[in-house]
Amino acid sequence: MSVKGKLSALMALGALGAIGGLWRSRYERGHFVVEEIAVSSLKIRKPRTLVFLTDLHDKEFGERNERLLSAIRAVGPDQILIGGDTMVVKPELADLRVTGRLLEGLVKICPVYYGNGNHEQRMEKERELYGGLYGQFLLLLEQYGVTYLKDSSVNVGEDIRIGGLDIGKRYYKDFTPDKMEPDYIKQRLGEADSGRFQILLAHSPLFFDAYAAWGADLVLSGHFHGGTIRIPGLGGVMTPQYQFFLPCCAGTLKKAGHTMIVGRGLGTHSINIRLFNKPQVVVVKLLPQQE
Secondary structure, three states, rough: OOOOHHHHHHHHHHHHHHHHHHHHHHHHOOEEEEEEEEEEEOOOOOOEEEEEEEOOOOOOOOOOHHHHHHHHHHHHOOOEOOOOOOOOOOOOOOHHHHHHHHHHHHOOOOOOOOOOHHHHHHHHHOOHHHHHHHHHHHHHHHOOEEEEEOOOOEEEOOEEEEEOOOOOHHOOOOOOOOOOHHHHHHHHHHHOOOOOOEEEEEEEEEHHHHHHHHOOEEEOOOOOOOOOOOEOEEEEEOOOOOOOHHHHOEEEEOOOOOOEOOOOHHHHHHHOOOOEEEEEEEEEEEEEOOO
């Protein structure tokens, strides 16, 4: 075969590979998985089942998200925790229809707790672009009885405390976000409750050291969409902040008795690709630990 023929064959193979990758990505984006993670602690007095959702970004699985809601109902959770970015907040794209339909379905299952991501924060801080959208969001939460954890905490039973950290914009900067100090969390949420199992909804997983130093027993994060494309042995390729091959793109990380679960999320935006990275519903089994 001539050099020209070899080049043509390589180009054809490359085109077929690209088409195959795009088809696979489209398939994955429409098919979520439910994955269970067990976390035990001496502070937990009775077993509980949590469902953690993050980064939906206006994605609907079936009409009114019925496939997603049905899967959550089948789990039978005691609480549902949302880690932020349920919607896409970009000029000419931002609305709350999918968010409203989802919340309406979720609250019929069990109590729902909502922490901010960077898109909720954008709604609030950039009101010149989004007008009354943030106010509409607050009304939705109130209408459906969702507990909104914006730099606030709530006790659940006698042994659990859930806090929601509203992470500042400087920590979401592309390429080189600022370093977070533990005092930043203390200033916003006060002291961690050392007598209860302290759960922290913190959208970005970049700051596990600070979360652990503050006293979070369990951190629930998202934001990185699993790294967009996941390569076996290497993990996620790229975050939305243009960092590459970070080990905290997805999965369970542990540090000196503290645990962080990073959800791969359910939707996409801007870069609408998922490859070897199916959308994920995280089920957290909280279990008492024997002394």
